[in-house]
Amino acid sequence: MKQEEIVKKLSGVFGPDVIQSTTEFRGEAAVTVAADRILEVCRFLKDDPDLSFAFLSFVGGVDWYPQVPRFEMVYQLYSVKHRHRFRVKARIDEKPGADPVIDSITEIWPTANWHERETAEMFGIVFRNHPDPRKLLLPDNWKVHPLRKDFPVIGTEEDTPDLPKRAGGS
Amino acid sequence: MAIERHLNDTVHVTNLEWFVNWSRKSSMWPLGFGLACCALEMIATFVSRYDLSRFGMEVARPSPRHADLMIVSGTASKKMLPAVLRIYEQMADPKWVIAMGACACSGGIYKNYAVVQGIDRYLPVDVYIPGCPPRPEALLDGILQLHAKVMKEQSIKNPRVPRIKAAGQ
Ligand code: SF4
Numbered sequence: 001m002k003q004e005e006i007v008k009k010l011s012g013v014f015g016p017d018v019i020q021s022t023t024e025f026r027g028e029a030a031v032t033v034a035a036d037r038i039l040e041v042c043r044f045l046k047d048d049p050d051l052s053f054a055f056l057s058f059v060g061g062v063d064w065y066p067q068v069p070r071f072e073m074v075y076q077l078y079s080v081k082h083r084h085r086f087r088v089k090a091r092i093d094e095k096p097g098a099d100p101v102i103d104s105i106t107e108i109w110p111t112a113n114w115h116e117r118e119t120a121e122m123f124g125i126v127f128r129n130h131p132d133p134r135k136l137l138l139p140d141n142w143k144v145h146p147l148r149k150d151f152p153v154i155g156t157e158e159d160t161p162d163l164p165k166r167a168g169g170s
Numbered sequence: 171m172a173i174e175r176h177l178n179d180t181v182h183v184t185n186l187e188w189f190v191n192w193s194r195k196s197s198m199w200p201l202g203f204g205l206a207c208c209a210l211e212m213i214a215t216f217v218s219r220y221d222l223s224r225f226g227m228e229v230a231r232p233s234p235r236h237a238d239l240m241i242v243s244g245t246a247s248k249k250m251l252p253a254v255l256r257i258y259e260q261m262a263d264p265k266w267v268i269a270m271g272a273c274a275c276s277g278g279i280y281k282n283y284a285v286v287q288g289i290d291r292y293l294p295v296d297v298y299i300p301g302c303p304p305r306p307e308a309l310l311d312g313i314l315q316l317h318a319k320v321m322k323e324q325s326i327k328n329p330r331v332p333r334i335k336a337a338g339q
Binding site for chain 2: 137138146151153160161162163
């Protein structure tokens with residue numbers, strides 16, 4: 001299926017409150033959907049026989065600091081059956097004093113599990129109903145999110161120590 | 171060396187320290203562990219083309235308890251560091267450390283939050299080998315430098331005490 005046809009099909013099922021915008025770049029379309037409806041959209045993309053995006057190739061995050069909404073999730077999809085690709089995005093706002101939150105799509109594509117764990121530790125995005133919300137790559141004692149734009153690239157002695165601090169100092 | 175001639179050159183007389191050093195350097199077993207891309211050059215050094223066994227070092231030990239030499243071959247990430255130090259602690263004395271490649275020497279191109287800026291912040295490094303990665307010839311040269319260094323050690327009179335340094339010293 002052509003990219004425009006996929007977009008048209010999606011827009012036919014979901015209204016403009018869900019499909020917030022559509023972009024095209026070098027023949028690849030991407031739709032930005034409302035973050036709180038991501039599960040519905042993903043389930044449709046997977047289950048619809050004309051689309052059948054059975055393969056989730058990648059999940060990643062973007063920090064658009066200082067734009068608002070600040071964070072963005074990007075999902076890259078592939079259909080083995082129809083051999084077409086598609087990209088879905090969702091912008092997540094950071095409420096003051098609270099973590100940015102979006103639903104986990106692990107229940108639709110189990111492969112999202114590790115991708116979401118990495119995105120969670122790197123950007124501090126919380127995935128609701130994630131089955132295994134541990135860190136993936138960073139040391140367990142770190143509390144910071146290194147891929148955020150306001151994070152200093154060399155880290156700090158306090159936040160990213162070489163060795164875990166022993167309990168009780170030194 | 172009159173006594174040797176007296177016994178028809180069937181014995182060799184030397185001092186104990188030289189002998190200890192010579193036996194240590196002639197069969198220095200490296201630990202078989204690699205951290206990043208440099209490890210591939212280390213592996214190339216071990217196998218037939220460069221043939222580390224010419225220097226009595228072909229037995230790379232998977233167990234730190236059998237190993238004398240730790241070749242820190244590659245990027246030491248902060249998450250890996252506790253494991254590296256633990257392995258070093260498990261090696262029996264006497265033990266030596268080679269920092270192989272820019273990353274192990276100084277952090278290399280990774281001046282960032284995730285990489286230890288030089289393994290010599292924590293381990294007593296004997297030989298630094300620059301390069302990204304160093305070629306097998308460079309590693310061989312570093313090993314021969316280490317052998318020369320071992321031959322100069324006062325292994326009996328003043329044995330060194332290898333230990334992990336406190337952070338940042
Ligand atoms: S020095 Fe270069 S080759 Fe060696 S581990 Fe670092 S980046 Fe890789």
